[in-house]
Amino acid sequence: MKISIFGLGYVGVVTAACLARDGHHVVGVDLNPDKVSLIARGESPIIEPGLKELLQYGVQSNRIEATVDAEAAVINSDMSLISVGTPPMERGEPDLSYVISVCKDIALAIKKKGSSHVVMIRSTVPPGTLKRCQELMEDVCGQDSVHVAFNPEFLREGSAIRDYDCPPYTIIGTESAIAEQAVRDLYAKVEGKVMVVEPEVAEMVKYVANTWHATKVSFANEIGRLAKAFNVDGREIMNIIVQDEKLNVSPVYMRPGFAYGGSCLPKDLGALLYFARAKDLFVPMLNALPATNNLQIDLAARKILGYGVKKIAIFGLAFKANTDDLRESPTVPLVKRLLGEGCEVKIYDPAVNETQLMGTNLTYIQQHLPHFANLLVTNPEEALADSDLVVATHRTPEFQQLLQQLPETTKIFDLVGVFDHAPAVPQYEGLAW
Numbered sequence: 001m002k003i004s005i006f007g008l009g010y011v012g013v014v015t016a017a018c019l020a021r022d023g024h025h026v027v028g029v030d031l032n033p034d035k036v037s038l039i040a041r042g043e044s045p046i047i048e049p050g051l052k053e054l055l056q057y058g059v060q061s062n063r064i065e066a067t068v069d070a071e072a073a074v075i076n077s078d079m080s081l082i083s084v085g086t087p088p089m090e091r092g093e094p095d096l097s098y099v100i101s102v103c104k105d106i107a108l109a110i111k112k113k114g115s116s117h118v119v120m121i122r123s124t125v126p127p128g129t130l131k132r133c134q135e136l137m138e139d140v141c142g143q144d145s146v147h148v149a150f151n152p153e154f155l156r157e158g159s160a161i162r163d164y165d166c167p168p169y170t171i172i173g174t175e176s177a178i179a180e181q182a183v184r185d186l187y188a189k190v191e192g193k194v195m196v197v198e199p200e201v202a203e204m205v206k207y208v209a210n211t212w213h214a215t216k217v218s219f220a221n222e223i224g225r226l227a228k229a230f231n232v233d234g235r236e237i238m239n240i241i242v243q244d245e246k247l248n249v250s251p252v253y254m255r256p257g258f259a260y261g262g263s264c265l266p267k268d269l270g271a272l273l274y275f276a277r278a279k280d281l282f283v284p285m286l287n288a289l290p291a292t293n294n295l296q297i298d299l300a301a302r303k304i305l306g307y308g309v310k311k312i313a314i315f316g317l318a319f320k321a322n323t324d325d326l327r328e329s330p331t332v333p334l335v336k337r338l339l340g341e342g343c344e345v346k347i348y349d350p351a352v353n354e355t356q357l358m359g360t361n362l363t364y365i366q367q368h369l370p371h372f373a374n375l376l377v378t379n380p381e382e383a384l385a386d387s388d389l390v391v392a393t394h395r396t397p398e399f400q401q402l403l404q405q406l407p408e409t410t411k412i413f414d415l416v417g418v419f420d421h422a423p424a425v426p427q428y429e430g431l432a433w
Helices: 010-021 033-040 051-060 070-075 097-113 129-141 160-165 177-186 199-229 234-241 265-278 284-306 331-340 359-368 380-384 397-404
Strands: 002-006 025-029 064-067 079-082 117-121 146-150 170-173 194-197 311-315 344-348 389-392 411-414 428-430
Touching: 002 010, 002 070, 002 097, 010 025, 010 051, 010 064, 010 160, 025 070, 033 051, 033 064, 051 064, 051 160, 070 097, 079 097, 097 117, 097 129, 117 129, 117 177, 129 146, 129 199, 146 170, 146 177, 146 199, 170 177, 170 199, 194 199, 199 234, 199 265, 199 284, 265 284, 284 331, 284 389, 284 411, 311 331, 311 380, 311 397, 331 344, 331 359, 344 380, 389 397
Parallel strands: 002 025, 002 079, 025 064, 079 117, 117 146, 170 194, 311 344, 311 389, 389 411, 411 428
Antiparallel strands: none
C-alpha cells in the first residue's frame, strides 16, 4: 500500500519504519523541515533501539520518503495516518488543534485528488474526535470521498519496534467496511487478535490503558513502601503476585459493576491501611479505595431513588452470587438507604433463603439490617408482585431469565451486568453502561 503519515514524532517515525520494512511505501509529512530532511536521508530524529537500521533500509529500498507537502503526499497515497501530537492544555484537556489542522489539509487534498481516500487517526484523542474529524472532512471533500478509522497505538519508548510487531491486539475503531479492510491490509504482517469496535470505544481504550498502567505503577510503589516498613522486599512480594494468572493477572475483577464486599477484601484492605497509618506512611491510592467503593454504593442509591418509585425488588443480598455471606455486602447499606428514604423493599436471594445464618455472618446482618428477615421472600414471584423497579445485584442465569420475562412496564436497574448487551426490554438501565 501507499501510505502518507502525518506527524513524524515518536509514533509516526516508528510506524513509518515498520510499515516500510513490511513492504509498504511510506511518505512522511511534517512541518519541521529539519526532521523531514533527517528522515529523507535515513537518519532517525529520535533514539530507539533498531530504528536507525529500519529507516536506512526503508530509504535505501525507496520505500520511505519525507516531505513538507501535505497535498502531494495525499494525492500520491491510498491511505493517510495521523500521528500528530495532542499535548495537554492548561486545564489538562488535550490540544486537538494539530489533528484538526491536518484533517483540513487532507480533506483539501482529497477534493483535489478526485477519488476516495482512507484516513486513520493514530494520535491519542478523546471519544468523539474521529466523528468530528469525519464530519469536518466530509464538509470539504464530500461524504463518499473519505473513509475513517481510529487505531490506538501501544508503543513503549525503548521497545517500540518489538511492541509494534507483538501488540496485545490491534483495535480498529470504525463504522466503515472500506476503512476496516484498509487497516487490516496495513497490518497484514502483524500477528495477533484484531478487534473491530465503535470508534468511541477505540478512542477511550488508549486513555484507559495508560491510566491502568499508571495505576499499576502507583500500586506497586505503595506496596513497596509498606513492605519496606516491615523489612520485607516489596519486589519479591509483587513478583509472587504477578505469577498468579488466575486472579491477579487476569480479567477477574476487571468488569465495571457494583461495589466490592465480603469478609476478605474490606477487612484486609482496612488492615493494610491501619499498618500504613501506624508506620506513618502515606499511601493515597490505597486510601482512596474505600472512598471510591462507597461512591459506587451511593451512586446506585441515588440512581434508584431517581426513578421516583417506592416498591422495589432486589435480586441478591449476599456480597456475591452463590453464597450466603452477607458480611460487608454492598447491597446491605444500599437496602438500608432505600428503607430510610421510605421505599418498600422485597429481597430475593435463593442462597440466603436456603441456609441458616449463624456466627459472624448472622451478627453482621443483625447489626446492620436488623429486620432483614422481614424483607426476604422465598420466590421471585413474591418479590416481583406490585414492584415498580427490579434491581439486580448478582449476575446469574436465573436472574437473567427472570429479567427477560418481566412485563414491559417494569423498570430494570442492573448493577452487575446481568446482560452483556442491553436486553429487548424498554426500561432497562445499567449502572456503568
